[in-house]
Amino acid sequence: MDEDAMLARFGTRSTGSDLDEIRNILAAHTALERRRQGAGDVLVMKLCCVHLFNGGEPSDTLLIWRAKKSSFDSDLGIDVQLLCGQGLAETEVFLSSERSNDAARALEYLNQCKAAGDFNGFTVDDESEMWDAYYGLRE
Numbered sequence: 024m025d026e027d028a029m030l031a032r033f034g035t036r037s038t039g040s041d042l043d044e045i046r047n048i049l050a051a052h053t054a055l056e057r058r059r060q061g062a063g064d065v066l067v068m069k070l071c072c073v074h075l076f077n078g079g080e081p082s083d084t085l086l087i088w089r090a091k092k093s094s095f096d097s098d099l100g101i102d103v104q105l106l107c108g109q110g111l112a113e114t115e116v117f118l119s120s121e122r123s124n125d126a127a128r129a130l131e132y133l134n135q136c137k138a139a140g141d142f143n144g145f146t147v148d149d150e151s152e153m154w155d156a157y158y159g160l161r162e
Contacts, residue, residue: 024048024067025064025066025067026064026066026067026070029048029067029070029071030070030158030160033045033074034160035070035073035074035077035151035154035155035158035160036074036077036151037074037077037078038078041074042074042075042078042080045071045074045075046071046075046083046086048067048071049068049071049072049075049086049087049090050086051063052064052065052067052068052071052090053068053086053089053090053093053097056068056090056093056094056096056097057093057094060094060095060096061094061096063093063094063097065094065096065097065100065101066100068090068093068097068100068101069100069101069102069105070158071090072087072090072091072101072105073105073154073158075087075105075108076104076105076106076107076108076147076150076151076154077108077151077154078108079108079109079147080108080109081109081113081114081117083108084106084107084108084109084114084117084118084129085121085123085125085126085129087101087105087106088106088125088128088129089125091103091105091106092128103132103133103136103141104141104142104145104150105150106129106133107133107142107145107147107150108147109147110147111133111137111142111145114133115130115133115134118130118133
């Protein structure tokens with residue numbers, strides 16, 4: 024399924040079992056991209072991350088992080104703000120409570136981006152609206 028097919032089927036906001044399918048799609052493309060840059064579809068990965076951002080589940084933060092860090096292209100293509108679907112402070116608390124190397128690296132990266140101003144004026148609602156506009160679903 025490419026980006027256009029995903030948009031037609033899911034839009035940018037999914038719930039329930041659709042989110043489970045989106046997690047599976049993201050995991051599959053992440054694995055491909057990790058094996059060889061360009062093997063996964065970074066545009067599909069980014070859209071999956073938008074869905075998970077909009078879902079606001081803290082447990083999806085690490086799935087998004089792994090997708091972002093699976094290759095150079097995905098690192099550039101998946102915005103850091105997509106890690107924070109439950110909010111910036113909530114994401115920091117979640118990552119601080121996780122005992123994994125991925126969580127520690129994600130928290131360190133998040134703090135660096137925050138210090139650089141990447142989260143100035145950030146709100147979950149504004150970010151969601153921006154992605155809807157980006158995908159042509161809202162003006």
